[in-house]
Amino acid sequence: MKKNINAIILAAGKGTRMKSESPKVLHKIFDKTLLGYVLDAVNKTNLVEKSYVIVGHQAENVENFVKKNYDNASTVLQMPQLGTGHAVSMVCSQLEDFVGEVIILCGDTPLIQEETLTKFIEYHRAQNSDLTVMSAIFEDPTNYGRIIRKYNEIASGNDECKSPESLSRNDVDSIVEEKDASPEQKKIKEVNAGIYCLNWQKIKPAFLQLTSNNAQGEYYLTDIISWGGKLGLNINAYTLENNEEIFGINSKLHLAQATKMLNQRIINRHLENGVTIVDTDSTWISIDTEIGADTVIYPSVYITGKNTIGKNCKIGPFAHIRGGVELGDNVKIGNFVEVKQSKIASDTNACHLTYIGDSEIGNGVNIGAGTITANYNHFTKVKSKTVIKDGASIGSNSVLVAPVEIGERANVGAGTVITKDIVDKALAVARAPMKIVENYTK
Numbered sequence: 001m002k003k004n005i006n007a008i009i010l011a012a013g014k015g016t017r018m019k020s021e022s023p024k025v026l027h028k029i030f031d032k033t034l035l036g037y038v039l040d041a042v043n044k045t046n047l048v049e050k051s052y053v054i055v056g057h058q059a060e061n062v063e064n065f066v067k068k069n070y071d072n073a074s075t076v077l078q079m080p081q082l083g084t085g086h087a088v089s090m091v092c093s094q095l096e097d098f099v100g101e102v103i104i105l106c107g108d109t110p111l112i113q114e115e116t117l118t119k120f121i122e123y124h125r126a127q128n129s130d131l132t133v134m135s136a137i138f139e140d141p142t143n144y145g146r147i148i149r150k151y152n153e154i155a156s157g158n159d160e161c162k163s164p165e166s167l168s169r170n171d172v173d174s175i176v177e178e179k180d181a182s183p184e185q186k187k188i189k190e191v192n193a194g195i196y197c198l199n200w201q202k203i204k205p206a207f208l209q210l211t212s213n214n215a216q217g218e219y220y221l222t223d224i225i226s227w228g229g230k231l232g233l234n235i236n237a238y239t240l241e242n243n244e245e246i247f248g249i250n251s252k253l254h255l256a257q258a259t260k261m262l263n264q265r266i267i268n269r270h271l272e273n274g275v276t277i278v279d280t281d282s283t284w285i286s287i288d289t290e291i292g293a294d295t296v297i298y299p300s301v302y303i304t305g306k307n308t309i310g311k312n313c314k315i316g317p318f319a320h321i322r323g324g325v326e327l328g329d330n331v332k333i334g335n336f337v338e339v340k341q342s343k344i345a346s347d348t349n350a351c352h353l354t355y356i357g358d359s360e361i362g363n364g365v366n367i368g369a370g371t372i373t374a375n376y377n378h379f380t381k382v383k384s385k386t387v388i389k390d391g392a393s394i395g396s397n398s399v400l401v402a403p404v405e406i407g408e409r410a411n412v413g414a415g416t417v418i419t420k421d422i423v424d425k426a427l428a429v430a431r432a433p434m435k436i437v438e439n440y441t442k
């Protein structure tokens with residue numbers, strides 16, 4: 001498919017109910033921001049050339065995040081925030097001459113998946129649609145905008161849910177917000193998911209004509225539907241198969257719920273791929289973690305950030321993998337072991353009570369219980385690297401003060417504090433000689 005779509009992501013709102021100093025869209029699930037999930041889903045479709053993120057509340061922070069992480073996205077300031085339609089109109093001048101489709105999403109719906117966006121865009125194209133809105137059927141539609149269809153087959157309470165195919169038939173009349181809806185309209189269970197695909201040149205003029213003549217005194221994006229209807233444009237709704245995907249975050253409770261939903265989805269994917277997960281309820285795996293088949297994840301493991309874990313590894317119980325971690329095959333990361341920003345080659349074990357940070361560890365290394373890579377200097381704030389070569393053995397309760405390198409098949413005696421590099425095959429021991437005092441106890 002052609003890659004000439006622009007995306008607009010609405011993220012100017014305050015998120016009052018988060019009760020937080022941080023802007024809502026910068027809250028995180030695992031190590032990734034809500035906005036990051038949306039931008040990643042958009043980019044993974046491979047159909048979007050550029051994204052415009054509408055910012056307002058704490059604009060600078062959101063702008064910095066976008067600048068730092070996405071080179072095909074930029075921010076556009078909306079100040080004050082006069083509604084979702086007003087938000088989109090902020091981009092009109094930049095897209096004055098753009099010919100193609102624009103998709104619009106919200107920055108606070110992190111569970112949307114690239115496959116769904118792709119299907120949505122394909123549907124829009126197949127229908128030769130001018131404007132397609134994503135809809136969902138909710139048992140409890142409260143607070144959402146309701147989809148009003150011309151032939152209101154699914155108007156009210158007594159309908160059985162129609163299949164998605166039987167909906168979506170170029171008969172969308174308008175969207176009515178909860179606060180503007182009549183009691184009859186409030187019974188409609190098909191809601192606006194807040195994701196749109198538009199033929200930009202045809203719909204763009206609508207943004208100059210929106211009014212705020214409604215219960216909230218806002219410029220509603222949703223009014224583009226009835227605007228287009230009056231002009232006889234081809235307007236469709238694409239009904240979502242999995243409602244979970246448009247779950248919006250408005251509070252810390254929602255954030256926790258979304259984390260659980262996402263985690264479950266990720267765990268299911270790994271189970272399908274042949275990873276063994278002993279306790280799906282106490283295992284947490286971030287979206288950007290790859291895991292090879294036959295790896296076993298024991299209970300109470302927390303894996304965040306971007307990681308690659310090889311085949312046939314054993315992780316946990318009670319392990320913490322913090323991101324930037326690459327594990328080869330047959331690696332053991334045991335209980336109370338924390339690993340971050342480290343490469344560990346195949347057949348290496350760190351089975352108990354260990355911290356591995358900013359390290360590069362070879363094949364067939366054994367890291368004894370209680371080993372610490374001391375990677376951080378609190379005063380200089382500098383983090384340094386530990387290198388452990390193939391086949392080395394690190395005795396229990398050792399501290400490796402980085403930067404430091406342990407040679408191939410070198411040995412570190414238990415209880416040693418290593419402050420100098422150790423050459424291949426050497427033994428390094430630094431501990432007070434043991435004394436035995438006989439007849440010490442009377």
Ligand code: UD1
Pocket residue numbers: 010011012013014054078080081082083084085086087106107108143144145146175177191192193194219220221222248
């Ligand atoms: C909106 C839709 C509603 C839909 C729902 C789905 C409108 C008028 N209503 O309602 O039909 O069912 O989403 O979740 O669009 N925002 C801005 N600038 C603004 C106002 C909002 O950027 O001036 C952003 C918010 O940060 C948020 C998004 O737009 O990310 C949606 O705004 P919100 O106020 O949550 O709209 P809803 O009332 O939920």
Ligand code: MG
Pocket residue numbers: 248
């Ligand atoms: Mg909302």
